[in-house]
Amino acid sequence: MNVDLSLLNPEIAISILGLAVLVLGLIIPKESRHGLGWLTALGLLGVLGLTISGWNNQGTLYHGMFIVDQYAIFFKITFLTAAFLVTLGSMRFVDDMGDQSEYYSMMLFATLGMMVLASAGDFITLYLGLELMTIAFIVLVCFKRLDGKSVEAGMKYVLLAGMSSAVLLYGLSLIYGVTGSVTISEVGRAVAVTPVPALILGLVMLVAGLGFKISAVPFHMWAPDIYEGAPTPVTSYLAVGSKAASFAILLRVFVAALPGIWANWTMLVAVLSAITIIVGNLVAIPQTNIKRLLAYSSIAQAGYILVGLVTASEQGIKGVMFYAFLYVFATIGAFTVATYFYNVTGSDEIKDYAGLSQRSPLMAVVMLICMLSMAGIPPLAGFVGKFYLFKTIVDNYLWLAFIGLIMSMVSVYYYLRVALVMYRDEPLDNSPINLSTPVAVTLIIAMVATLFIGIYPGPLSQVINMAAHSFFMH
């Protein structure tokens, strides 16, 4: 029994943190629970540090059930960064909502689920991580128990997530039935050159189950309703963390377990990503609610990220990781603005953003930069990310690159519509919005990171090169 538990340090640390937050909520009186947000944020920062310090500590545990490679570590860094930023940006929101300890501990357990998912080396671990993440998110989505929309969203999420999990499990069991193994690396070896039909059916179900999580069209229907109904910080974490984690495992399963039948799924993924890009961007145009707008834009973003899977190459993986990382900052920046705006004005309608540039220049500029980054305008991070993604497919899937380009231009339309409202329209209410320090810090981090990655992508690109390389080492 030779288990190097140090590989599990981040997971252990975050479990302890989650339990501690839960227990502290029981011990300390209600009035003094404001500090729990800070504890969570600092704890997450600590775990982030721990994870980064283990960058070179790679290995597998429990006969390949749990893989700790730089690929997984990089995704963990992404989740932890996202969790940290969301926590920092939503403290006031959570304090208004109450039940801090439950909220933060659920947040931490969701993060734990994502981390397990990123490291999953077999289907059981995969399912474990996925459900841990999903259940925590279900609780978080309906966290505003007295708000009908939130409860409705929670209910929908339970049912639909359950359904998608069932489909995913069917898919996994079919694959197990064909290959006789649940370990990803062994499945990869066992998937024969001539695919058996059941394997294809399993593949389709896998696509559906994971496509649900990343909200790829046509499995995206849940996303707008739930994004709109859920508390805004949860929405942002759902859009970022859940999606990134699902991409992590999607790549792991498809590139490591199913490369043998690559020819069968590459076109499927390409078509799915094209539909997702088109539908996400087109439906975003008529939206009037900022959260729905961001929901559809995040569907479109998922479509872009999916492009990286098409070639199943190291470059594609690199593109996915790069985009997932920068997507954290852009999305959380935009959602944090929306959260804070809701706190102050109680509104999510785009028209109420009129004159935001006068009321709070920082909020307006962060919103603008984040949206432009999502639209892929140079020199912002989104441009570099899209560049890395589409570079992999121009040779064989030029049409897809073309669709991506056209739809990026379409997306500028609705992003700039928000910018126009913020900058051109006169505010109905002239009172300036004062930002609290943690929110301001979150916004500035998001903005600076988006700018920095866009202007100087070199270091991140090198780190990701290492991580993408480590993916193929097993």
Added chain:
Amino acid sequence: MVDFAMQHAWLVPLLPALAFVVIVFLTKPWQKLSALVAVAGIVGAFVFAALAAYGVFTHPEFTEGSLVYGVRWLSMPGLHINVGIMLDPTSAMMIFMVSLVSSLIFIYATGYMKGDPGFSVFFSYVSLFAASMLLLVLSSNLLEMFVGWELVGLCSYLLIGFYTHKISAREAAKKAFVTCRIADFGLLLGMLSLQIVFGTLDLPELAQKIAHFHQYTSAGVLTLIAVLVFLGPIGKSGQFPLHVWLPDAMEGPTPVSALIHAATMVVAGVYLVGRMLFLFSEIPSAMELVAITGAFTALFAATIAITQREIKRILAYSTVSQLGYMMLALGVGSLSASMFHMWTHAFFKALMFMGAGSVLTALHHKADVWEMGGLVKKMPITAWTFVVGGLAIAGIPPFAGFWSKDEILATALNSHHYVLFAMGAFTAFLTAFYMWRLIFLAFFGEENPANHPVESPWNMTVPLIILAALATVGGWVGTPWDNVWSQWIFFGEVEHAAPNYGVMIGSVILALAGIYLAYQLYYVDREKVKAKALAERYHGIYTLLFNKYYIDEIYLWFNHAIVDGSAKLFYLFDIYVVDGIIVNGLGAFTRLSGEGLRITETGRLQNYALVFFLGVLIIAVALAFSSPSAAGLLLGGVK
């Protein structure tokens, strides 16, 4: 410390850039603090630059190769872009000169800009201006250089139009920006072509590859590239025919004019050509183009300067003319002479601009030299330092301008460019004449009773004195007898021409003749009868010169007739065809399809689940039909 400065030369542009950030975000409400931050930034940069320059000029191995370091900024198959620092004698000299002159100008500006409501903003802009120029100078990569280049252009736009309430200032800023933009487009095309042909924009690598350019491309293509690249400097360094913005650029505050004309902006073009000399020197015709443009601009601007009346406008045309000299030197193949002239010119031109600024403050911005006169009595420091500048630019030994101008003329002669040499020599005569016309009219003669000048405060005069000293001794590093300069800064082989006494004596005589003529016309003849008679007699040519050869009018006509006319045509096309059919049609289509798809979002769980399963089904069927092996599932597996 010296090693540190050399290894961390990036600090030189960073410090003023930091000053910019600090002023904009933090200290803007406090004017004095902002000025202090800006001055601290540039002086800090100067200290580093001086240390780095000391390091370079104490290591003879730098004449062989340069110190290049940097980081990979962008990397992908087929495209690697590095950003970094390239420290060699040329750039070391430049950062030293730029930061020194900028420091003095900044200090001077604390006096000149006193009481201006935009005081802090001004200092933030000039800090950024200096930072961009230093970045440009230190760049090891053409793309990086271009970033600095464009930043310089942006800052000049902001600063020329600094007095936003003045229409003329706004117009001048726009003119500067648009003119440079046209030129930069050429430069950008040139850079793109270089990247495509040679696959790199790194200066050292480019230099190596261009030396064997036949492996990559033909001489014709390279000529085209060289011409495109040269377009940029034509705009930025105010060469004919894109010089029109430079004289208008004096609409900005005077320290800005000094910065633009002496240290930062305009020399960027010359510097770029100097840096790219490995490209031009491969193409003799490109070299000729540079030389002829330079010589022509020098003469052309000098003739205009003779008739101008506004003090800063005269100086502006003299800058254009002197830049022409520098281009001429590059065109005849002497990086050494060109950089030498840039060095001396920075001192005396900054000196004269700041002197002019001092005069303008004293006279409440009355700019016409004919309405001045006798200022030497009330403003002795300004006047005498200006005289030093006048001697330097006229080329009287031992002042700085003499040595550098002499070097240019000698090089032109040695390379058998007799016509260009003659143009240069005649320009030297004209330069002495118009500059001393200005000096006699403004500082000597009878006082104008309408003026009540007072000498400027210490923070304006001290920089003047320092610059006057530099304008005196600055040229001694490059005397023909012991030419230290050209042993360090050269292109190709060390150029060491024997002292050419003929040229030396001749140019001094020409300069003295110019000064004497000005003396006769504008000092001895108190009523200026002769001068007026001359203008009367050659009325046509006087008007032509006074109106700057009608270049502005020609451009204006071109804009109105050709550009506006075709713009109207395109406008109609745009309205009816592009907007009417393509854009609105596309917009309507996307909006409608968005609305259509939106209907599918019903909010009902059953529908969502249905769509989900339909999706699964459709994919399964599609896959079954697309891949033969999977079709077995549906087709009963009949093999």
Added chain:
Amino acid sequence: MLSPWGAVFIFLAVGIVFGAGGIATSFLVHPRRQYASKYEPYECGMETIGPTWVQFKTSYFLYALLFVIFDVETIYLYPWAVKFQSLGLFAFIEMLVFIFILVVGLWYAWKEGALEWM
């Protein structure tokens, strides 16, 4: 010739026909007469008494959940206890951690009043 997967397909097809066929046949042949008891949820079952939308107390579910959790705990504890000697110290500590986490959950439930019958 039929491949093994052909059998699956036939099974599927027969299943669909069997299910859908029954419904379709009854749809085609059934007499179309409507009266009140046709609209009952269970045409031939018991009449429901009182409103059907009765709300159950949440405590039911909480109790049930807690019961399930400890049920599952027992399932894990049992094999461990059987093999206790051979599994050794490491497994013992692991089990303590496991129980500790569950105890924290119980503590939480208790403190939040899940065990009170209100």
